Amino acid sequence: MAANFKDKAAIVGIANTDFSKNSGRSETQLAAECVAAALRDAGLKPSDVDGMTTFTMDTNDEIEVARAVGIGDLSFYSRVPHGGGAGTGLIHQAVMAIASGAAEVVVCYRALNGRSGHRFSSGVSGAITTADALHWGWYTPYGLLTPASWVAMYTQRYMHITGATKDSLFEVAWTTRNHAATNPAAFFYGKTFDRAEYDAQKKIVDPLSLYDCCQESDGGSCVILTTPERARDLKQPGVLVKGVGQAAAANMESMTSFYRPEIAAIPSMDLAAQQAYAQSGLTPDDIDAAIIYDAFSSIVHWQLESWGFCKKGEAHDFIMDGSLRLDGRLPFNTHGGQLSEAYIHGVNGIVEATKLVRGTSVNQPKKTVNHALVTSGVGVPTGGAILGKM
Amino acid sequence: MTPEEKKVFMDKIHAFVGMEMAPPTKGPDDVNKAMIRHWCEVMGDANPVYTDEAFAKASSKGSIIAPPAMLQAWSLEGYPMHSPSKDEALLDNQRKLHKVFDDHGYTGVLGTNCTQEYFRDLKPGDQVIAHTVIDSISEEKATQRGIGHFIETVTRFTDQNGEKVGEMRFRVLKFIPNESNKVESAKDEGKPEVPTRIASPRGHDNAWWWQQVDKGVVPIQRCKNCQTLRHPPRSMCGECQSIEWDFIESKLEGEVFSFVELHYPKFPGYQYPLICAVISLGEGTRIVSNIVGCKPEDVKIGMKVKGKVEQVDEKTMLPQFYPA
Ligand SMILES: [Zn+2]
Numbered sequence: 001m002a003a004n005f006k007d008k009a010a011i012v013g014i015a016n017t018d019f020s021k022n023s024g025r026s027e028t029q030l031a032a033e034c035v036a037a038a039l040r041d042a043g044l045k046p047s048d049v050d051g052m053t054t055f056t057m058d059t060n061d062e063i064e065v066a067r068a069v070g071i072g073d074l075s076f077y078s079r080v081p082h083g084g085g086a087g088t089g090l091i092h093q094a095v096m097a098i099a100s101g102a103a104e105v106v107v108c109y110r111a112l113n114g115r116s117g118h119r120f121s122s123g124v125s126g127a128i129t130t131a132d133a134l135h136w137g138w139y140t141p142y143g144l145l146t147p148a149s150w151v152a153m154y155t156q157r158y159m160h161i162t163g164a165t166k167d168s169l170f171e172v173a174w175t176t177r178n179h180a181a182t183n184p185a186a187f188f189y190g191k192t193f194d195r196a197e198y199d200a201q202k203k204i205v206d207p208l209s210l211y212d213c214c215q216e217s218d219g220g221s222c223v224i225l226t227t228p229e230r231a232r233d234l235k236q237p238g239v240l241v242k243g244v245g246q247a248a249a250a251n252m253e254s255m256t257s258f259y260r261p262e263i264a265a266i267p268s269m270d271l272a273a274q275q276a277y278a279q280s281g282l283t284p285d286d287i288d289a290a291i292i293y294d295a296f297s298s299i300v301h302w303q304l305e306s307w308g309f310c311k312k313g314e315a316h317d318f319i320m321d322g323s324l325r326l327d328g329r330l331p332f333n334t335h336g337g338q339l340s341e342a343y344i345h346g347v348n349g350i351v352e353a354t355k356l357v358r359g360t361s362v363n364q365p366k367k368t369v370n371h372a373l374v375t376s377g378v379g380v381p382t383g384g385a386i387l388g389k390m
Numbered sequence: 391m392t393p394e395e396k397k398v399f400m401d402k403i404h405a406f407v408g409m410e411m412a413p414p415t416k417g418p419d420d421v422n423k424a425m426i427r428h429w430c431e432v433m434g435d436a437n438p439v440y441t442d443e444a445f446a447k448a449s450s451k452g453s454i455i456a457p458p459a460m461l462q463a464w465s466l467e468g469y470p471m472h473s474p475s476k477d478e479a480l481l482d483n484q485r486k487l488h489k490v491f492d493d494h495g496y497t498g499v500l501g502t503n504c505t506q507e508y509f510r511d512l513k514p515g516d517q518v519i520a521h522t523v524i525d526s527i528s529e530e531k532a533t534q535r536g537i538g539h540f541i542e543t544v545t546r547f548t549d550q551n552g553e554k555v556g557e558m559r560f561r562v563l564k565f566i567p568n569e570s571n572k573v574e575s576a577k578d579e580g581k582p583e584v585p586t587r588i589a590s591p592r593g594h595d596n597a598w599w600w601q602q603v604d605k606g607v608v609p610i611q612r613c614k615n616c617q618t619l620r621h622p623p624r625s626m627c628g629e630c631q632s633i634e635w636d637f638i639e640s641k642l643e644g645e646v647f648s649f650v651e652l653h654y655p656k657f658p659g660y661q662y663p664l665i666c667a668v669i670s671l672g673e674g675t676r677i678v679s680n681i682v683g684c685k686p687e688d689v690k691i692g693m694k695v696k697g698k699v700e701q702v703d704e705k706t707m708l709p710q711f712y713p714a
Binding site for chain 1: 595622664666680708
């Protein structure tokens with residue numbers, strides 16, 4: 001049975017801070033700034049907020065951010081685990097809270113000094129004392145230490161099974177860069193590259209080279225949800241959550257699910273897609289544009305297949321048809337994505353998906369965007385949300 | 391720094407761009423055979439055109455030449471460089487610039503790259519004079535060492551006739567040392583330690599597995615109730631929920647299911663080129679390990695491999711797989 005989520009909540013406020021390699025301020029300040037800006041965007045007061053949710057990985061306590069922004073009493077607060085897999089999980093939390101009446105106005109945020117503070121590319125080390133340290137211990141002694149190394153393992157297998165080549169990895173990276181080039185907020189604003197420059201980049205973990213890997217960024221992003229009824233009275237046109245899926249498929253390890261029968265796919269995203277389509281009553285044909293989590297170029301392929309834009313194993317051809325470009329079948333990552341705008345763990349992607357439905361993206365496609373998809377990070381338990389006009 | 395302070399700082403450092411780093415410098419000695427010979431000995435450069443008069447005469451060079459890479463050596467002042475004047479007003483522009491950085495916390499300095507171009511051979515008796523200009527200062531960059539700016543200088547080398555004989559671009563990073571690097575350098579002051587691979591922490595559910603590996607055995611956990619094998623180990627059988635288990639010893643025969651070659655970043659304690667692979671074992675479970683004993687480009691999905699436990703560094707015993 002599909003969850004009863006359709007049209008139960010709407011995104012009414014969105015904001016990003018500036019993105020940089022060195023924010024010069026605390027993560028708590030970045031969080032407070034993006035939350036306050038999203039409230040202004042919505043035309044809401046801090047005291048209107050009664051729910052907050054973020055990543056378990058976020059260092060900013062809800063109550064700390066609430067105090068900083070002047071948010072008062074909270075009746076709902078929660079965290080979603082699994083790094084970038086949490087992105088649309090925030091929407092999932094907000095919709096459940098709003099639909100059940102646990103809260104009326106829920107703030108979803110993520111703020112990090114991902115470049116000047118702790119860097120994900122520095123890898124996992126024996127010094128970590130988290131609960132999953134034992135899990136990483138199956139990989140660290142051999143040298144599988146970084147997100148790129150884990151993702152490359154699936155990528156090699158996927159290319160072997162499907163015949164996909166670097167051509168479509170390039171097309172993904174190149175498309176995001178072109179979108180960033182015309183987005184003043186993007187790190188790579190004004191900076192395109194060609195195939196020769198792409199090929200000349202250093203190898204990170206073969207088959208992934210530098211431009212196949214996202215950035216590390218400082219910044220914060222926030223979206224605010226409330227009931228559709230209340231949304232109608234606010235400043236911005238509300239953007240409805242039509243469906244939102246959340247899934248950890250069987251035999252899941254964080255980033256290293258190498259023991260499933262086949263690893264050239266992401267079953268967790270298949271499940272999330274099934275949920276979101278079932279809740280919304282929509283099909284892939286109804287999706288006009290997509291923000292697809294692009295920590296690495298190759299992970300876009302598997303998600304396109306999960307969401308049914310093409311058949312399993314055929315993402316290479318779908319991409320090579322120019323489908324992801326602004327004038328293509330599925331304009332994608334119009335902000336530049338995490339490859340080229342900024343790496344805010346995908347929450348900047350939720351901001352962008354909302355803009356696409358509002359019609360205010362800096363790279364708004366010519367066609368009308370009635371429905372936009374936004375997905376969370378993969379390799380970890382993940383999710384995705386379909387947004388639509390009110 | 392506040393944004394205002396930052397602006398003042400940036401204006402201060404950018405004022406140095408285009409300035410001569412210091413008055414032209416010339417080393418105490420002209421190009422000479424003795425220094426060439428010492429340099430070749432130290433560098434292990436046995437090319438006789440630098441040292442063998444008769445050979446050089448018969449060569450296209452006509453007589454002994456200095457190794458081109460010695461270019462800068464002829465212009466260096468020697469030890470006086472290391473005891474700059476205490477009087478700030480007498481400092482050269484490079485030292486003044488570095489002082490501005492130091493005063494703002496950018497106390498780290500690291501030479502990052504150097505390129506040289508040579509326009510003619512230098513021969514004994516030539517003089518080399520270096521003219522260095524501060525060419526550019528980068529925007530702020532976040533590096534592994536810390537936040538900083540790259541300073542690039544361009545040095546023009548001329549001879550006794552004022553003719554240009556070479557050019558050099560040199561880049562240094564002036565940076566605010568990371569806290570984590572400070573801790574590391576403090577550690578470095580103790581007795582030097584050869585880095586080893588990052589070991590797995592050993593807890594209740596996995597220590598037994600690593601202890602077997604230490605003894606040269608790669609175990610595969612087996613449910614005592616339904617005999618299902620499982621790896622990595624866990625406390626309960628997912629098939630029958632039994633918590634009773636033992637293990638079998640893997641024959642370590644299998645094939646490559648997927649693999650990657652690790653290029654960047656390179657971590658201390660690991661030997662590169664480095665291949666990690668998911669290996670399907672004959673017993674039916676999979677294991678992540680390294681492929682060794684062949685070239686990276688020879689590794690293929692489906693390749694048959696055979697493993698054994700090896701000591702890979704001072705502290706680490708690991709299964710390693712070779713082409714079968
Ligand atoms: Zn069992």
